[in-house]
Amino acid sequence: MxxxxxxxxxxxxxxxxxxxxxxxxxxxxxxxxxxxxxxxxxxxxxxxxxxxxxxxxxxxxxxxxxxxxxxxxxxxxxxxxxxxxxxxxxxxxxxxxxxxxxxxxxxxxxxxxxxxxxxxxxxxxxxxxxxxxxxxxxxxxxxxxxxxxxxxxxxxxxxxxxxxNGNLNMRKVTVGYGEEVEEELKKIEELIERDEGVTQRYPSRWLALKLLEGDEEVIKKVRGKIRGTDRLEQVRKSSEHLKGIFGDDVESIIADRRYGFISGIYKRVVSKPAIERRTISDKIDSIVLHRVLGIPIFLFLMWLMFKFTFTFSETPMAWIEALQEWLGNAVSGLFAEEGVLQSLVVDGIIGGVGSVIIFVPIIFLLFLCIAILEDSGYMARAAFVMDRFMYKIGLHGRSFIPMILGFGCNIPGIMATRSIENKRDRFVTILVNPFMSCGARLPVYALLIGCFFPQKASTMLYIIYLIGIVMAIVMAKIFRRYLFPGPAAPFVMELPPYRVPTLKGVIIHMWERGVIFLKKAGTIIFASCILIWFLSSFPRNPEYSRDYDALIQKAESQWVVTQLENERAFEKLEKSYAGGLGRIIEPIVRPLGFDWKIGVGLVGGFLAKEIVVGTLGTLYAVGEGDEESEALREKIKRNYTPLVAFSLMIFTLLYIPCCASIGVIYRETNSWKWALFAAGYTTAIAWIMAFMVYQGGRLIGLG
Amino acid sequence: MSEGLLTPTMEDYLETIFNLERRTKAIRVKDIAQSMGVKLPTVTSMLNTLIQKGLVNHEKYEYVELTGEGSKIAQEIDRRHGILRSFLIDILKIDAKLAEEDACKMEHAISPDTLERLLLFMEFVEVCPRAGSEWLKYFSQYCRDGRPKDDCLEHMKGFLDQYSTKLKDMEARKGVKKMADILLKELSPGKKGRIARVTGSGSIRRRILDMGIVPGAIVEMERVAPLGDPVEVKVKGYHLSLRKDEASHVYVGPL
Structure with missing residues (x-):
């Protein structure tokens, strides 16, 4: 065994x-x-x-x-x-x-x-x-x-x-803290050893040290126990005594002695070169952290990251779409007749899985870039370069990394806030993270930019992302001041030497993050797809304005058939639960330039933001729409103006994070209050911003 | 009594008794024999000689003890032994056991003048800014590996570095007013200092201490971030960043 x-x-x-x-x-x-x-x-x-x-x-x-x-x-x-x-x-x-x-x-x-x-x-x-x-x-x-x-x-x-297994017997080494400290440690140790309860798990010397250091956890452990007060009293006396001798508090003395112990060993076991050469790392830093070049280099690297991700994710995404379509057709053929079950499998399940998988290329590539930045040591520099900025808005340089991850997907971004020690900084970072435009919002931008701003695609995309960033900053500043007031967390951080990332390390890193996305977001996106399928497929047989079946029978050409089929799909969705919901919210979104069709799309977008595109496809009776679909682009171009498109992009960027993000916010803050707050405030901001864009744009004669 | 009349063996006896006295109050002949590795009668006969010279008191079957004069001579021999041993170990880097044996032999022959010179030389090695323990470390390397092929150049550069810090240190000490402690954030890029103290409290202070910014550590200001904050310092051989706010808890003095 x-x-x-x-x-x-x-x-x-x-x-x-x-x-x-x-x-x-x-x-x-x-x-x-x-x-x-x-x-x-x-x-x-x-x-x-x-x-x-x-x-x-x-x-x-x-x-x-x-x-x-x-x-x-x-x-x-x-x-x-x-x-x-x-x-x-x-x-x-x-x-x-x-x-x-x-x-x-x-x-x-x-x-x-x-x-x-x-x-x-x-x-x-x-x-x-x-x-x-x-x-x-x-x-x-x-x-x-x-x-x-x-x-x-x-x-x-x-x-x-x-x-x-105990085959190696090593000499027991104790870190010495000098006569005076040792004396006090001994006194506390003796008191601790009188009570068996505490010492069973912790070495008494360690406990004594931690008590002297003023470690809150250990003090809590001791306080409740019998004779706890005696011990704490001794600790208090001891620290007073030591403070009297050294003129500095115990924490400092202990840290100093530990480093002294190390320094003694270091001198004996390490021989250093007489002069330390300037390392390659130092040379890189003198450029990358240069007073003038530092920020442009940082911005360039961010731009490069997105360029890389979106350029290389195109092809695999096309493959996935093709595969999904092929599978849908193949499976449709297995059913004897069109019915609820076939619709559930093809539109609900295959479509649902597809809309999860479709993000795999972008998420993985983005995480590949992030893994490279992290493993190379640049991430710490990014925090160093950006901390002043983050600090000014009341956050921490470390919040920067979760924010960047938010560009891939808010879920890992929100999860990465775990590295922020301070709870206030962490919560603010979580709350504003959804403003970092995630990959799921891209299809919406891609469709609208493709329709209205094809010449300036990169610039438009950059502007959208930038607006998200600015909103995050503004809100962070507000939250930090009014919701989470308090002192800032320290930025005492190592800048590690640069390293060439290893392939294995980067791949594992990327894989882990990717899997987190698939597991945590995938299931929820999938469930959402089933839900949206239900909302848009039921009631099953609404009363149509025309008898489509009869018309199709009489149709003269294939083109007319397709046309009629698409119109029927549109009318079906219009009369579905989803359509009803869109009608209900129409008055609310009208001042933003949106009609009820966009309203339906936005409702679906709560489940996953890219659903906005698919829904619009159906509502414009062009069949299964996606951002590359020419027919859909034509319809969108005909029905909306660039101003509405811009307003819609802003709204999509800012409004309620997808349900997966809300779920993760709940998990990370451990409170529905904050999860619901995140949902509510983002939507309010989105409405205000889109309102300003649309109405402002109209005032100055755009649209 | 003139010490010139004492033979090395006599001196060894006095030294042994002197050392035994430090450990135990009551010394028997047996103890001396054991300590020097000789037979009892030999000790007895030597003790008689020393008693005659008025250096030792010993009644039959009673304890042995040094007279005032004997004690003085023994102390002097012990001092010589100590100086010689430390010269052999600390300067010549001779193995401790051999140094002990050699010191035992040399202590009887060395003239007081030479001994004083030796002592002065040891002091000189310690205090002269051009020597010091670093320099001696290279000597032991030299003893071990012989003449180095190309290290001299590197070493020389290293020494120059050290000298310049020593020079600054001396100048600072000599200067009319001592350079006052400044805040770490006030240190300009490329400048070094020694941590004087870390103020503040709570987690920030603890983190600063944990990261090696402890009193006495040498810190070098590397750079200020493009936006003017935070700063990057080098401490304990690695790069650390901290905000100016945090760095204002840290006071730095001259090297």
């Missing part, structure tokens, strides 16, 4: 943790959530001889404080689930800061294996690191690895197994 081990992967962000995780687990991965919270949890299985190792990827952190959700998750997992081994991945080229987290794992008293990752980069920088000596100083095996070349993986697994 296979012997089982559970290990946790920990490490700083940018230490190459994901690459090591991929190397260890290959394709045997599972992405889920940490219980109770919305932070992503990745797990995988690694087999070695007769061992089955469960690998749990902890969130990337710099420390293990209670200030950040990620850090809390990491430390709670280690303390509560007691993994057999914690693998700490440290960036060899940035050893001092990376070892800071290591010291904290040492204090937690876990079995530690250290992967000295990116050792090649360290060598290239001229560092020589004595891994053997480092291992002795840390009391843990140290395995040099090169994640992106899959080097050192076998040795790492071997060390994990040896450590896990």
């Amino acid at each position: 296979a012997k089982k081990l559970t290990i946790a992967l920990a490490g700083n962000p940018n230490s190459g943790k994901t690459t090591i995780f991929n190397n260890l687990t290959g394709a045997r991965q599972h992405v889920g959530n940490w219980p109770g919270v919305t932070v992503e949890k990745k797990e995988g299985i690694c087999r070695y001889n007769d061992y089955e190792i469960r690998v749990v990827d902890l969130p990337g952190t710099y420390s293990l404080t209670a200030y950040s959700l990620d850090e809390l998750i990491a430390r709670n997992f280690v303390v509560e689930e007691r993994p057999d081994v914690v693998v700490d991945i440290v960036d060899a080229s940035n050893l001092e800061r990376n070892l800071y987290l290591t010291t904290q794992f040492m204090e937690l008293g876990v079995k530690l294996v250290i992967a000295l990752n990116m050792i090649d980069l360290a060598k290239a920088k001229g560092f020589k690191i004595d891994a053997k000596q480092l291992s002795e100083f840390l009391g843990a095996p140290v395995i040099p690895t090169v994640g992106h070349k899959n080097k050192g993986t076998d040795e790492l697994i071997k060390a994990i197994v040896d450590m896990g």
Whole structure:
């Protein structure tokens, strides 16, 4: 029988943790959530001889404080689930800061294996690191690895197994905090050890340290217990005492001592070149973060990302459409007669699946670009370049990344807000994210721009996106001031060295995000399609104004037949529940230049925004319409003006996010209040903006 | 009593008794024999000689102890031993065990003048800005690997770097008024400083500390973002960005 081990992967962000995780687990991965919270949890299985190792990827952190959700998750997992081994991945080229987290794992008293990752980069920088000596100083095996070349993986697994089954006995190393601090620690430790309840899980020294540091989570744990007040009183005395001695508070002293401990080791195990050369990374930064060029380069890269995505998604999208059509026809043939069941399968199910799959190329390509930007290290620079801006509107440079993801799909964008530590920043980012124009809105723009602005397609598209961005900014500023007032979250962030992204890393990254889209949005889009199918197909046999069957029988040419069939479809939809709904909202959307047909489309758009196009196709009696359909374009051109088109694009951009987004907002904020608020306020904004565009445009003589 | 009359063996005995006295109050002949690895009668006969010279007190079957004079001589020998050992270990980088043995032999032969010079030399290595522990590290490299092929140029550049920081440091110390601590955000790009203190509270401060901005760390201002905020600094060998607001919790002093 296979012997089982559970290990946790920990490490700083940018230490190459994901690459090591991929190397260890290959394709045997599972992405889920940490219980109770919305932070992503990745797990995988690694087999070695007769061992089955469960690998749990902890969130990337710099420390293990209670200030950040990620850090809390990491430390709670280690303390509560007691993994057999914690693998700490440290960036060899940035050893001092990376070892800071290591010291904290040492204090937690876990079995530690250290992967000295990116050792090649360290060598290239001229560092020589004595891994053997480092291992002795840390009391843990140290395995040099090169994640992106899959080097050192076998040795790492071997060390994990040896450590896990107790074959490796390492010296126990304690991080010393100096006589004065140690004395106080001892006093607190003694008090803690008198109560068995708390110490069962946590090492008492660690608890004492955390209490001295003023860790709120640990204080909470202690407060409720018997003699809790005694201990906290001792802690208070101790910190006062230490403050008196050092003239600085304990948190600072402890951080300082930890770095002192590391620095002592660092000097002994690392030999640095006499002078540090300017790295390639530094040279790139001097251009990319240049005072004048920085922003143009950033904007250019964003433009390039969209250009790339939309250029290369065209062909596969055409294939998918063709496949869908072929499948629809093939399946239609299987049914003996036209009926509800055939309609459900062909229009409802196949159509529904198709409208999910159709986004796969765009979503995947967009995430490919984002993965490249992220893995190369540019994402952090984007945050650096844009933070002033984000900060001014009351957000964080980190909000920028979720906003960018929102361009692909708001769902992953909203989900990516998990990396924002501060709740206020996170909620504001979630609420304004739907203004970032997602891929599903593109078919609407494509149709309308194709109809009215074919010469200036790229520019028009850019303007639409820009309006979304501006609205997001305005609303963020308002929300930050009135809904979530409070101090800004810190922007103390690493700018990692640039790296060439690996194909494997980028593909896995892209795949994960793509699958999230398919799973989280796909099901809802599919359900929506069935719903819209129902709304537009029932009542099943309305009373037609003309006897289409008889007319078709008498028709003289195929053209007339098609015409009659399309007219019948139109009348059917007009008299359906959906049509009724469109009529009801017509008075509301009339001041925006919209008729009831657009109204019906917009109702469908709540389910998924691209449905607006399909519905219009049916309502203009051109059969199954899409944005490429010439017949539909003709009808649209004839019935609307460029001003209405522009107004409609603005409205589509801003109004109620699709139901999948609303669902995700509910999940991420854990409150229907915010989900409904997001739905309501965006629609109000959309109406006001479209009203201003349409009425303003008419005033100055457009349209 | 003149010390010139003492043989190296006598001196060794005095030193041994001196060291034993530091550890235990009551010294028996047996302890000395054990410590020096000789037989009991040998110790007894030597003790008699030393008693005659008035350096040791020892009643039969009682404890052995140094007289005031004996204690003074022993202390001097111990000092010589200490200086020689530390010269061998710290300067010549000789292995500790061998250094201990050699110091034992040399302590009897070395003249007081040479010893004082040696001491001065050690001090000089420590305080002279052109020497220092870095320089000695290269000496031990030299001992291990012989003459380096092309490192000298690199080392020289490194030293120049160090010298210039040392020079600035000295100038700063010598200067009429000491350069006051400034805010990190006031450091201009390309300039370095040493973190003096980190103020503020809560998560921001903790994050700053966790990221290595701790008192004593050396920080270099790299650049200011295109929009004027945040700033990028280099600390502990990596690049960190922080907003000017945050950087205004950090005070920086001269190197």
